[in-house]
Amino acid sequence: MITTALYLTIGMVTLATLLNVYRLIKGPDEPDRVLAIDTLYINAIALIILLGITLGTRMYLESALLIAVMGFVSTVAMAKYLKRGSVIE
Amino acid sequence: MFDRLSFPQPWLSWVLFLTWQILSDGVSGGSVVLGLILAWLIPQLTHGFWPERPGFVKPWRMPAYILRVLKDIVVASFSVAWLILSPRSPRPAFISYPLKLEHPLAISILASTISLTPGTVSADISDDNKTLLIHALDATSDQEVIDAIHNSYEKPLMEMFQ
Amino acid sequence: MSLFAEYAISALLLFGGGFTLVGAIGLARLPDFYTRLHGPTKATTVGVGAIMFSSVIYFSSVDQGIDFSEVLITVFLFMTAPVSANMLAKAAMHIGVETVKDTEGGPWHQ
Numbered sequence: 001m002i003t004t005a006l007y008l009t010i011g012m013v014t015l016a017t018l019l020n021v022y023r024l025i026k027g028p029d030e031p032d033r034v035l036a037i038d039t040l041y042i043n044a045i046a047l048i049i050l051l052g053i054t055l056g057t058r059m060y061l062e063s064a065l066l067i068a069v070m071g072f073v074s075t076v077a078m079a080k081y082l083k084r085g086s087v088i089e
Numbered sequence: 090m091f092d093r094l095s096f097p098q099p100w101l102s103w104v105l106f107l108t109w110q111i112l113s114d115g116v117s118g119g120s121v122v123l124g125l126i127l128a129w130l131i132p133q134l135t136h137g138f139w140p141e142r143p144g145f146v147k148p149w150r151m152p153a154y155i156l157r158v159l160k161d162i163v164v165a166s167f168s169v170a171w172l173i174l175s176p177r178s179p180r181p182a183f184i185s186y187p188l189k190l191e192h193p194l195a196i197s198i199l200a201s202t203i204s205l206t207p208g209t210v211s212a213d214i215s216d217d218n219k220t221l222l223i224h225a226l227d228a229t230s231d232q233e234v235i236d237a238i239h240n241s242y243e244k245p246l247m248e249m250f251q
Numbered sequence: 252m253s254l255f256a257e258y259a260i261s262a263l264l265l266f267g268g269g270f271t272l273v274g275a276i277g278l279a280r281l282p283d284f285y286t287r288l289h290g291p292t293k294a295t296t297v298g299v300g301a302i303m304f305s306s307v308i309y310f311s312s313v314d315q316g317i318d319f320s321e322v323l324i325t326v327f328l329f330m331t332a333p334v335s336a337n338m339l340a341k342a343a344m345h346i347g348v349e350t351v352k353d354t355e356g357g358p359w360h361q
Contacts, residue, residue, distance in 0.1 A: 002309075005261035009268035009302070016295075023278050023287075024293040032284055038335055039278055039291040039320035042328065046271055046299045049306050049321070050264075058310060061320045065112075068324050072331040083345045086263035111319045166270060166297040169289060173277035181286050181351060204333030205296070210288050211333070212340035224340065226289045 010050050034078045036083045041071035095209040097136050121148050161206045161241070169208055172227055179227040183212075184234055186221040189243060193218070195250040202242050209234065258314040263305035270298030283351040284343050292336040300325050 003048040020043060024036035045064045077087045096102045109124035110116050172179050192198050200211040200221060208226035228234050236244075277290025303321040311317045 001257055001261050002264075003263045009264040012268035012272045016272045018273035019272075019279040029284060029343070029346065029348050031339050031346065031348055032287065034342075035284070035287060035291060036278065037340055038339070039275065039295055042295050042299055043271060043292070045328075046267070046323065048358070049299075049302050053306055053309050056313070058318060058320070061318075061324070065320060065327075066326050068331075070325050074258050074336060075335040075349075076338055079335065079342045082342035083338075090336050108323065111323050150316065162293070162297060166293050169293050170273040172272065173273055173280065173290060173294070178351075179286060181283075183285075183350075188270075200337065201330070203331040204292055204336050205329070206293075207287060210285075210292060210340060212285070213344060224285045224288070226258060226286055 003083055006050060010047070010054075013043055013046050013050065017047070030065070030082055031079075034075060035076075037069065037078075038075045041067055045071075092222075096129060099108045099133045100134050104129060105131055149251050150245065154245050157245075158202055158206065158242075165206045165208065168208045169226065172208065180229075182228040182231065183226065184209075184223045184225055184231045186223050186235055186238065188219055188221055190250065191218075195246050196221075199238075199242055199246055203238060206242075209238070210239070213236060252312050256308060260305045260309050260312075263301045263308070267305065268299030269299045270294045270301065272298075274298060284348045285340065285350060288340060289335055292332050296328055296332045299328060 017040065020036050020040045024033055024040070026031055046066045047069055048060050049065070052058060052064075081087050106124045106128040109127055110120055113120040113123075188196060188199075190199060196214070196218065200214070203209050203211045203221070203223060208228075210224045211221055212224050213222040214220070223234070223238075225234055271294070274290040274294030277294060278287050281287045281290065303325045307317070307321045
């Protein structure tokens, strides 16, 4: 039962990722694209966790943590760049 | 001299120490020593960035607040999901929310709570820290949203910080 | 693994996947930037939180012991989602991103 639920969930998250890519390409403004990337990295974390459950290992959690930290910092940096024109003043 | 050896922000130090124990594989002598070093070093290095020490008056009320917010987040997600999936287009609105809180930490907690709960995202704060700009996904009236936020989140925070 | 754990894990997985998908549909379908901001901050965060929670239950029920890394990631996501939403909203207001026609009120110009 878990296997079925797992594959269904992976399907749904993959579909979500594709929708994010659609928004990333379509735009129309820069903040939309940054928001799409922000959502993409969160979905990537979900996919990594699902992969970990599928393979029955916890090894991938470290990379999920790294993506969470790096993704947040880069989103904030991009938002700051859009607002001020530079990241570090 | 003794200032250099102290922990200027005990809360931050505790959070850093516990986070380090969770990150390392099991609690061992090494992780405790390194955790202590980090819990001392990072608050010392970032001391200048904290304008003032965040002061909780009643920190024991925090868990109840967090549980309530978590419950609201789950309930709110269903209403947002319904709004996203329903065919009619939502009625978005920008609302100016008059803040009664004064403590900067309390205001940022309130802003984060607003962003995570029913159909509202906090977008900006005025320069004098008196008004919060909120974007609501589907608002029937401004006053309704303001009252809801005030009664369920701002009041508990006011009790906690004042 | 007990039957109850299996049900709980499956339900949480489907719940999480569903909300992640709803967040992405919101991102793709809603009319302007400010409304699109709502999907990822709420639905996606809750969805990923549910998936993390199911992972915690799964690994503790196949007796690999309890590890709090997932909880740490979830807490981190819940703390950062409002911050990035706020920063993006500020950036969008600064650039002057258009709002959908029937929006009540407007952004500030500071």
